[in-house]
Amino acid sequence: MAGLVARKDLRVEGRGRVALNQVLPFAFIVMVMFAFALERLPTPANTGDTLLELVAPGLIWLATLFSLLLLVQRSFAIEADDGALDALRVAGVDPVALFLGKASALAVQLAALEAVLLGAALLLYGTELRAGGVVLLVATWLTATCGLAAVGTLYGGLAAGARGRETLLPLLLLPVVAPVLIGATRAVEAALGIEDTAIADGWPWFGVVAVFAVAFGAGGVLAFGPLIDE
Amino acid sequence: MEDAGFIVGSYAVALGAIAVYAWRVLARARRATADLPEDAKPWT
């Protein structure tokens, strides 16, 4: 059942391509605007990195979080348009399956977006990958995505629907994902070797992200039903 | 006391904010209980 919900969401995206045509360009523009705001000539560190290179991981995750808001709203807008969410509930769809399905579809879109953002950083910020850090990078990428998708689906369910609620989503969601922002940024910094950070230093940060993903994966499964029941 | 401004200011902010909030709660309480018959108030 969760698979059906996930496939349905992905098919809607495949047909409408809203994430592809709107959210992705938005994320890209955000990356460009970060450069406008932050690119400056004097380099603060002695390791030869420019400011943008130093903050690139943080900027990638920031752009991801802003895009997450849009993706979550989109995920629930497609239900709200025809009252589909209520219809699904009335039809007896298990809220757990609904949550897992929507979260999975969201995770797929989010993961793809993050990969593109990393590419943008490689192109625009002068970021360089390093071979030893790839495992940490991929692990962080996947785990953070799962955590963000779970939390996004959970609070998205609450903020969806009735008018005047959509503006609630950023207020609720952004503080909650603070641990992911902190952890994932530091982990990616270690993976990329920003300021010669050792890769080993990044794994505790991955731990933070992993705990978050597990906690809110479980929390989401439990809380989604009560939250959307109207 | 050179820092008197900050210190007095802290007390003013703290107690002032509480006072303003208390005032608003009481005003709201008066409005809400105005039309309520006695039996609806379990605390009396």
Next chain:
Amino acid sequence: MTTPSTGTRATRALGGSALGGVGWLLAFGLGFSPSDRNQAESVRILYVHVPSAWLAYLAFVVTAVASGVYLFSKRHALGWDRLAGASAEVGVLFMGITLVTGMLWGRLTWGVFWEWDARLTTTAFLFVTYIGYLAVRRLGGTHEQRARRSAVIALLAVLEIPLVHWSVRLWRSLHQEATVLRPDGEVKMDGLMLFSLFVGIVAFTLLYVWLVIHRQRTMAAEDALEDRGLDAALAARRAEATTVEVG
């Protein structure tokens, strides 16, 4: 008819004591207590800042517990939901006071209004989180919907706090040099200073209880009014329907 209010003799006594406590706090905090060796007069701010912080945390604990009781008890009595909401509102008030007085104290002691250390950052996070909780309470719907939604949100917030605290602590431990250069934020208090702090805590606790009682009763009254309004509207609609049928 008696004057409309949420007060009783007990709450008036409570309020009187609270005011008395505030008077003592002003007397000791601003007057009798000595100045600190290292921090001079700025330590006086702590007699307001520390009690405010403690009460804010207490308020949020009460919100979390009341939310849990509402959600997991069989009766789902709305009184618990209202307690959770009232306590959160007062908690946000005290948290705001904590942040502002903390900034003023920091300006005097450290020279800066803000520091990205673990405690301050987590406090700011808590503040925003519970503002979000209050926003969720205003989403509308039936009392039960409001209660269930906000109870879930409150418990998720409780789940979240250790995560945030942990990640922020880890994050700020990277920046050790900043804290080493700063003068120690901990104040050694003795005698009269401790007593002033104690007075502050007692005064603020009395204020907290008084505020929560009144806020909760006001909520109960407003909920009751809403129910009556709803009943009246339903009755009117029914009456309307029958007259149309007859006519």
